[in-house]
Amino acid sequence: QVKVQESGPGLVKPSETLSLTCVVSDYSTSGDDYWGWIRQPPGKGLEWIAIINHSGRTYFNPSLKSRLTISIDTSKTQFSVKMTAMTAADEAVYYCVRQVGHGTWYFDLWGRGTLVTVSS
């Protein structure tokens, strides 16, 4: 069964960098799909963060772009995101997702999400 599963630190300090990884099971990341991240702050709505494809083509949320690095390792079927200068406003459940193909702009596969708390 195709799955995506996030992993990360759970707790980061203000001003530090968050690193999250998503492992894709039973599916190749070398195809036409895009892979990315969406978050949900507590009590708030969903926010799209960024996506990447197998060749490294990326798209970023413009409000977060300056703080983001997204990468993919197709040999390990995993992808990662780094977000610098974390603040309390970045506290959220972070989901990794699959966007079907190129240009479809919908997300058909979601991880269970990982809660990231920002606190000293």
Place this chain on the structure above:
Amino acid sequence: QSALTQPASVSGSPGQSITISCTGTSSDVGSYDRVSWYQHHPGKAPKVMIYEVTKRPSGVSNRFSGSKSGNTASLTISALQAEDEADYYCCSLTIGDTAIFGGGTKLTVL
């Protein structure tokens, strides 16, 4: 980049139909047929219910349907069931090749 506008809450009785609106601008909803809808039960992974405005993924009940007029997209759920109670989010492609979500709508089945 402001979130798409959704009503904070809607409600309906079992068997009734409800519609959730999602209002954007000519820079997103109005320009692209790349609107999708997600059902989110708290604590679980969101699930795509509608994509490309009107299309239903395999396995999604035909009680769920989508439409769009101008800058506003809509999700209609017919024959409401208790298990439909969840949060619903719309999402659209925007000019500049980014995605934007709505603020979410809490559906209560009375």
